[in-house]
Amino acid sequence: MHLAFDLIGELEKALRAAADAAGLEPGSFSPGVRTSDPRHGDFQANGVLAAAKRAGKPPQPIAKAVVAQLSGDILESFEVAVAGPGFINFSAKPAMLLAWLTAHRSSTELAAGASAAHRGETWVVDYSSPNAAKQMHVGHLRSAVIGEAVSRLLAFTGARVVRDNHIGDWGTQYGKLIWACKRHLDEEAVARDPIAEFERLYKVGNTASEADPKVMEEARNELVKLQAGDPENLALWQRINTASLAAFQLIYERLGIHFDETLGESFYNDKVTRVYTELAQGGISSQSDGAQVVFHPEHPRFKTQPMIVRKSDGAANYATTDLATILYRLEHFHADCILYVVDKRQGDHFEQLFLTAGKWFAKTGRKVPKLVHVDFGTVLGEDGKPLKTRTGDNIKLKDLLDEASERAYLLVTEKSPDFPEEERRQIAEIVGTGSVQYADLSQNRASDYLFSWDKMISLDGNTAAYLLYALARIRSIFRRHGLSCGDPAAEAGADVFQTPGEIALARKLVKFSDTLRLATETLCPHFLCLYLYELAGEFSSFYNADKVIVEDPVVRARRLLLCARTLLILETGLELLGLKTLERM
């Protein structure tokens, strides 16, 4: 019986062997297996169509010849049929579904099966990366939420993941900020809410320097002093950063985010000279208008649009530190792949960065890690414009999460008024923040996304609340009957699935492995969200149609097994997305 975690992988292997046995262009046959519309079975292989085309023969007979060579192992597990122009359809037999679900009974088995995909690889994920001295706002949401989910997916599928928060702690904004701190700092305000005070001071410095060139000059001097290591400025800088990190941490805890490294731009201060010299010596950069720049003559745009790696005043900019960062990640972490979870509007920058790094490392004989810009769209308000407050300011992430929690509290109170106040607050925090995370993740990251409280916190549709409800409902089945979930005794003696509801649910459950592969390969968590939503729907239909706690011990055992596995996969999936779950709600 067919028990591998990766069913599609197994089918592809078997089809390759069968194609060879059938004498089909040895070695070059690509099975093209994918999950199919449930009307046509569970999986379909489309590869025969392309092969028939290349051979100049009709596809149906070839498909039949391949099927005739399939191993007994496969035929024992699947109903196999040739259909349509030449698709090979595979429908999992109920006994196989039961065997798979029995073999994958806990997160240990799921993780063991999943971890083959990226074993031995090191992936650095650069995400969140806010600027110090400013509060995180809604613009920081997606990078944090998507980056965390992607990191968890990669770790679950076997990679060593280095989560690095590349904080903006060194830019030119510090000149103005330090200038203002020295003249207008309000110690009481710092004690109350440090980051709000530093944010205010930055605005003071910015306004003053724009109005008065003399202030601008003084601010620039403060920056030069800081960069030269002036103790007073350095201490102030340190203080600002410490306060900023503490404020960020509060947000990260609510969103279930943790980093392995927080290496901000300042960390690379002493690492940029290598960038200047190696790029210059390798002939990759040139001088233009006093700046050190890189052009890419082969590129339609970057042949005239330069990447500035050193400003004309001799200072570094973010292109410089980004280049130095790639080198560090290669040398220190031995990164095979580096992901940048950053707004798609910075696409040009990353394209230039990757081109430059590729040439630089090729010239210096280094391995070039795979570099990927995991881009995402903008969060829009209901007016279709970037989300802002009514007064046109950025919405602070803290305020956003507070409001989500508050709205969820009203809902919980309405639905479960008998729960203790304290518990309703806890539930609301998890539902509220989870709803914000899920709304962001459930949509293709590449597109802009329309922010709507009503749709987000709603109980209907593809929302966090719906999933958390389905999960809490399953937990309550076990709780109510004094059973523990996944207890082998409760599942003992389960026979094969029979009712349409049971079979549909079991078929959906075994497709978790393919969903995981898809979401991880594309770095698109929304595939996992969609799957979990469909799984929860399948469970609800099953649960509505088939009573679980029945007299017949055999029927009861197999239905409890389905409940337990649905719970397991919902828990695993939501955890991979970074959401916390509930016992009841």
Add this chain to the structure above:
RNA sequence: GCGAGUGUAGCACAAUGGAUAGUGUAGUGGCCUCCGAAGCCAUUGAUCCGGGUUCGACUCCCGGCACUCGCACCA
């Protein structure tokens, strides 16, 4: 101007070149003496326009139109 991205029901979103383009909301009609109705079942409704490649195109290519975004020392 140059470049990139996006156009799918009233609204919000899916569709890893595959079979009859899925779902949610909103609309309509059913289902609680029954393990959580925050639920389930049924039903109405869409691929911007024009060419092309392909056995097969929302998907790939070319040309329009519309919207969004990016383009020299901010990140």
